[in-house]
Amino acid sequence: MLNFTVGPVMSHPDIIEVANHSTPYFRTPEFSEVMKENEQLMLEFLHAPERSRCVFLTSSGTGAMESLVMNVLNDQDQVIVINGGSFGHRFVELCELHKRKFTEVKCEFGKQLRQEQLAGLENHTALLVNMHETSTGVLYDMSMIAEFCKKNCILLLVDAISAFIADELDMAELGAAAVITGSQKALAVQPGISVVALAPVALERVEKNEEVCMYLSLKQALLNGVRGQTPFTPAVTTLLQINARLKSIKKVGGVEAERKVIAKIAEEFRNSIKDLPFEFISETPSNAVTALHPINVGAKEIIRILKDEYQIWGCPNGGEMADLVFRIGHIGYITNVDLHKLIDALHDMGKRGLL
Amino acid sequence: MLNFTVGPVMSHPDIIEVANHSTPYFRTPEFSEVMKENEQLMLEFLHAPERSRCVFLTSSGTGAMESLVMNVLNDQDQVIVINGGSFGHRFVELCELHKRKFTEVKCEFGKQLRQEQLAGLENHTALLVNMHETSTGVLYDMSMIAEFCKKNCILLLVDAISAFIADELDMAELGAAAVITGSQKALAVQPGISVVALAPVALERVEKNEEVCMYLSLKQALLNGVRGQTPFTPAVTTLLQINARLKSIKKVGGVEAERKVIAKIAEEFRNSIKDLPFEFISETPSNAVTALHPINVGAKEIIRILKDEYQIWGCPNGGEMADLVFRIGHIGYITNVDLHKLIDALHDMGKRGLL
Numbered sequence: 066m067l068n069f070t071v072g073p074v075m076s077h078p079d080i081i082e083v084a085n086h087s088t089p090y091f092r093t094p095e096f097s098e099v100m101k102e103n104e105q106l107m108l109e110f111l112h113a114p115e116r117s118r119c120v121f122l123t124s125s126g127t128g129a130m131e132s133l134v135m136n137v138l139n140d141q142d143q144v145i146v147i148n149g150g151s152f153g154h155r156f157v158e159l160c161e162l163h164k165r166k167f168t169e170v171k172c173e174f175g176k177q178l179r180q181e182q183l184a185g186l187e188n189h190t191a192l193l194v195n196m197h198e199t200s201t202g203v204l205y206d207m208s209m210i211a212e213f214c215k216k217n218c219i220l221l222l223v224d225a226i227s228a229f230i231a232d233e234l235d236m237a238e239l240g241a242a243a244v245i246t247g248s249q250k251a252l253a254v255q256p257g258i259s260v261v262a263l264a265p266v267a268l269e270r271v272e273k274n275e276e277v278c279m280y281l282s283l284k285q286a287l288l289n290g291v292r293g294q295t296p297f298t299p300a301v302t303t304l305l306q307i308n309a310r311l312k313s314i315k316k317v318g319g320v321e322a323e324r325k326v327i328a329k330i331a332e333e334f335r336n337s338i339k340d341l342p343f344e345f346i347s348e349t350p351s352n353a354v355t356a357l358h359p360i361n362v363g364a365k366e367i368i369r370i371l372k373d374e375y376q377i378w379g380c381p382n383g384g385e386m387a388d389l390v391f392r393i394g395h396i397g398y399i400t401n402v403d404l405h406k407l408i409d410a411l412h413d414m415g416k417r418g419l420l
Numbered sequence: 421m422l423n424f425t426v427g428p429v430m431s432h433p434d435i436i437e438v439a440n441h442s443t444p445y446f447r448t449p450e451f452s453e454v455m456k457e458n459e460q461l462m463l464e465f466l467h468a469p470e471r472s473r474c475v476f477l478t479s480s481g482t483g484a485m486e487s488l489v490m491n492v493l494n495d496q497d498q499v500i501v502i503n504g505g506s507f508g509h510r511f512v513e514l515c516e517l518h519k520r521k522f523t524e525v526k527c528e529f530g531k532q533l534r535q536e537q538l539a540g541l542e543n544h545t546a547l548l549v550n551m552h553e554t555s556t557g558v559l560y561d562m563s564m565i566a567e568f569c570k571k572n573c574i575l576l577l578v579d580a581i582s583a584f585i586a587d588e589l590d591m592a593e594l595g596a597a598a599v600i601t602g603s604q605k606a607l608a609v610q611p612g613i614s615v616v617a618l619a620p621v622a623l624e625r626v627e628k629n630e631e632v633c634m635y636l637s638l639k640q641a642l643l644n645g646v647r648g649q650t651p652f653t654p655a656v657t658t659l660l661q662i663n664a665r666l667k668s669i670k671k672v673g674g675v676e677a678e679r680k681v682i683a684k685i686a687e688e689f690r691n692s693i694k695d696l697p698f699e700f701i702s703e704t705p706s707n708a709v710t711a712l713h714p715i716n717v718g719a720k721e722i723i724r725i726l727k728d729e730y731q732i733w734g735c736p737n738g739g740e741m742a743d744l745v746f747r748i749g750h751i752g753y754i755t756n757v758d759l760h761k762l763i764d765a766l767h768d769m770g771k772r773g774l775l
Contacts, residue, residue, distance in 0.1 A: 066444065073443035073656055084439035084657070087753070088428035088610050089421060090733040123612055125478055125652035128635040135633075155634075162634055249653060255443050257478055257612040257655030278490075278633050279510075279517055280483040297480035298604060300612030300655060301428055302439070378445040398442070 066372075067403050070380035071199055071227055071354050072249040073256045074397025076306070079313065080254055083306045091301045097293025099308045104290060106311040110320040111244055111262050112235040119262040120286035121307075123299045126226040127155065128281055129245040129259035133222050134159040136271045136283040137243055137263070138191055145170060145192040145219070147178055147210075150200035151383060152224065156193045163277070174386070175201045175346040175356065183213050191220040191242075197228035200382060202347035202356035202392065204232055211239040220266065226250055226259075230320050231327045231353035231396055242267040251327065251353065251396040254306035258299070261286075328352045330404060331395040337408045342420050346390055354380070356392045362420060364391040370419060375410040421727075422758050425735035426554055426582055426709050427604040428611045429752025431661070434668065435609055438661045446656045452648025454663045459645060461666040465675040466599055466617050467590040474617040475641035476662075478654045481581040482510065483636055484600040484614035488577050489514040491626045491638040492598055492618070493546055500525060500547040500574070502533055502565075505555035506738060507579065511548045518632070529741070530556045530701040530711065538568050546575040546597075552583035555737060557702035557711035557747065559587055566594040575621065581605055581614075585675050586682045586708035586751055597622040606682065606708065606751040609661035613654070616641075683707045685759060686750040692763045697775050701745055709735070711747045717775060719746040725774060730765040 068075050089096065100121070107119045122128050134156070138144060144165050146156045149172030160167040168189065170182050192214055197204050207223075214221040220242045225234055229244075230251035236244050242264050249256035261283060263271065271283045279285070285296040314323050331352045335345070338357075346356035359367055364381065365388050371377040380392040393407070414420050423430045444451070455476070462474045477483050489511070493499060499520050501511045504527030515522040523544065525537050547569055552559050562578075569576040575597045580589055584599070585606035591599050597619050604611035616638060618626065626638045634640070640651040669678050686707045690700070693712075701711035714722055719736065720743050726732040735747040748762070769775050 068442060068445055070445045072653065073445065075442040081440060081442060084610075085436060087423060087430040087436060088604065090423050090425045090428065090735075092736060093727065093733070123478065123480055123483075123655075124635060125654065127652040128478075131633065131635045159634055162631065247653070249443065255439075255655065255657045256653045257658065276517065278486065278636070279514055280479060280486045280636060281633070297482040298427065298602070298611045299480065300478075300610065300658070302610045303612065303655070372448070378448075380445075381447060 066376050066378055067406060068378045068397065069393050069407055070378050071392060071394040071396065072247070074249065074253050074394060075399065076253050077313070077398040080306050080310055083309050084255065084302050088301045091299070092294065096301070099305065100290070100293040103304065103308050103311060106315060107260055107262060110311070110314065112237050113262050114237040114264050116265045117236070117262060118268060118287055118290065119260060120283060120290050121295065121299065121304060122259045122261060122281065122286065123257060123297070124259050124281070125256065126245065126247040126259050129247070129261050130155060130224055131159050132261055132281040132283055133243055133245065134163050134165060135277050135281060136274055137222060137267050138165050139274045140164060140166070142166065142191045143168070143189040145183070145186050145189045147172065147192070147194040147205065149176065149178065149203055150174065150198040152195040152199055156195070172203070175203060175348055177203060177348045178205050178210070180209055180213070187217040189219055191222060193222050195224040196234070197225070197232060197351035197353055199227040199354065200386070202350050202354045204228065204349050204351035206349070207239055215240050227353045228351060230323050232351050233324070236262065236264065248303050248307060252307060252310055253397040254310055255303045258303045258307060324352065327395055330399055331355065333404065334393060334395060334408065338411055341411060341415050353396050354392050354394050356390055358390050359420060363388045367391055367414070370414060371410060377407055377410055421731050421733055422761060423733045423752065424748045424762055425733050426747060426749040426751065427602070429604065429608050429749060430754065431608050432668070432753040435661050435665055438664050439610065439657050443657045446654070447649065451656070454660065455645070455648040458659065458663050458666060461670060462615055462617060465666070465669065467592050468617050469592040469619050471620045472591070472617060473623060473642055473645065474615060475638060475645050476650065476654065476659060477614045477616060477636065477641065478612060478652070479614050479636070480611065481600065481602040481614050484602070484616050485510060485579055486514055487616055487636040487638055488598055488600065489518050489520060490632050490636060491629055492577060492622050493520050494629050495519060495521070497521065497546045498523070498544040500538070500541050500544045502527065502547070502549040502560065504531065504533065504558055505529065505553040507550040507554055511550070527558070530558060530703060532558060532703045533560050533565070535564055535568070542572040544574055546577060548577050550579040551589070552580070552587060552706035552708055554582040554709065555741070557705050557709045559583065559704050559706035561704070562594060570595050582708045583706060585678050587706050588679070591617065591619065603658050603662060607662060607665055608752045609665055610658045613658045613662060679707065682750050685754055686710065688759065689748060689750060689763065693766055696766060696770050708751050709747050709749050711745055713745050714775060718743045722746055722769070725769060726765060732762055732765055
């Protein structure tokens with residue numbers, strides 16, 4: 066099967082080989098070195114400011130999202146939540162669950178956040194945003210958001226789960242207090258690990274805030290991370306894959322080189338399907354994904370046919386968009402041959418009258 | 421390296437092969453079938469009562485421990501916590517964190533819980549126990565505990581993280597409300613997944629109790645599990661390995677047949693090192709592990725020499741026991757040849773005057 070979802074995605078053979086062994090024991094100086102290298106490379110690739118830290122949680126991206134709401138924010142905060150889809154909605158739910166005071170800023174499906182939507186919110190203390198709202202493919206205007214946050218001394222917390230590597234991201238330049246990502250997006254290894262990078266301002270908050278969950282405690286993760294360890298048994302194999310992947314990114318010229326590859330795939334895909342009866346959903350698409358609305362047929366059926374007749378996984382949408390939108394991911398180990406199999410399959414469906 | 425820790429442990433080549441591929445996409449009917457089979461086989465192997473359910477969290481065992489304290493217990497409960505080592509202590513910390521009213525019953529390091537220690541606690545509503553306290557190797561007298569709980573209508577919540585498969589466990593017979601385990605113990609696949617089995621009485625409580633954490637919400641896991649899915653992207657590869665492993669256990673005659681293999685390895689190891697200067701720590705050892713106190717030398721140095729000079733991982737203890745106790749695990753894919761390499765290494769260390 067070819068996998069063009071937005072995660073889990075296809076891994077490079079060298080990365081797969083890392084998992085082709087029994088998981089090694091991890092309470093060793095050797096594994097600690099791996100973890101310290103993971104932290105250092107992640108901070109480098111995120112352009113994190115001096116004295117930032119990075120920890121690895123054995124969880125999905127939602128675990129990392131919740132860890133920010135629980136550990137970095139507190140009940141004194143007034144939080145702005147940008148909600149333009151399923152993942153923005155998840156931040157809303159997390160703020161409700163943890164009784165954070167918040168204002169929801171809604172964006173229409175596929176639409177960019179506009180500056181005027183933030184007017185009047187200058188007195189807030191923190192802002193939560195899914196840099197790339199993965200459900201719609203919208204890449205938010207991070208420069209505008211960052212400028213607003215800096216001007217008003219608002220703590221900027223960035224979910225870059227599907228944006229990391231795929232889209233331009235400079236933590237120091239944005240002045241972001243925290244950035245999170247996950248193992249199964251452009252890192253393109255197994256799912257099971259989420260990554261939380263914290264600038265000094267966020268580290269101070271984690272230190273001061275009361276712990277509300279042991280498993281998702283960033284305080285404990287940071288403390289153990291100093292010696293290259295985790296408080297609890299982590300997904301060791303996935304962390305070893307992350308290490309191999311980060312080192313290979315470094316070798317090919319860093320995260321910017323890797324981004325160009327993804328951007329090129331996205332561009333080629335979008336250009337190749339312009340004549341098919343799809344509407345592009347996102348006003349400002351991320352390189353990671355193309356969200357499409359099929360004009361004549363249901364999205365679910367397209368996903369089913371791609372899977373059953375072309376051995377290709379596309380990415381379905383959930384909820385009320387399930388039959389209106391499907392997505393094609395551009396992250397992971399995608400060869401030119403693979404990409405053209407997908408493009409050919411969609412054109413073939415067109416010829417067969419299935420679109 | 422040979423791995424004789426208590427997790428992660430060595431995996432069978434057929435299980436490793438499952439991870440030797442890109443992780444497949446999981447929001448598919450095919451993966452749902454895998455998950456439903458995982459649930460059904462886990463309940464079968466645990467001898468869970470009728471209408472029990474089982475969910476899989478992408479977390480370490482601690483995530484599952486915390487999920488019980490958060491989702492099954494509430495602030496009306498009066499909880500008995502059996503604390504005979506690091507993992508009992510973790511339940512104590514979790515109850516403190518989540519403001520559960522509890523009474524701690526301490527067991528000396530390596531000692532069995534005695535019935536008289538429960539006297540006077542009959543008015544409690546729940547009991548938390550690490551069936552096998554992995555840090556000391558003590559397997560608690562579960563029949564005695566279960567009888568006490570049944571007699572006094574006390575909800576029995578069992579951490580069987582390192583006991584599942586290795587030691588006799590019949591959820592229905594014990595009348596246990598919940599049993600948890602993890603992927604990297606006797607299931608012998610990658611770490612990253614914990615398993616939570618809930619009898620109807622626990623399911624009712626999960627339904628009624630207020631949600632306090634989204635990521636570790638058993639309510640959401642149960643709801644999504646009905647359709648063979650998880651609320652958030654799980655460690656898909658590890659779940660596929662669990663599926664392969666559970667089916668292979670079924671094929672060789674079920675969990676009882678697998679237990680015999682582990683018990684035989686434990687027995688052979690213990691008999692083979694009787695003449696070495698070690699004290700056996702546990703009064704009533706689990707089949708999963710042998711905890712040893714080296715009489716003449718430090719435990720840390722034994723672990724280091726085994727690793728650096730014999731390419732064998734033994735399992736260090738943490739905290740104040742770090743230099744007094746080390747452990748040898750008997751779970752995972754251990755061949756007879758492997759076992760004898762370990763036994764020979766320890767005898768060789770003895771001859772070299774290192775013990």
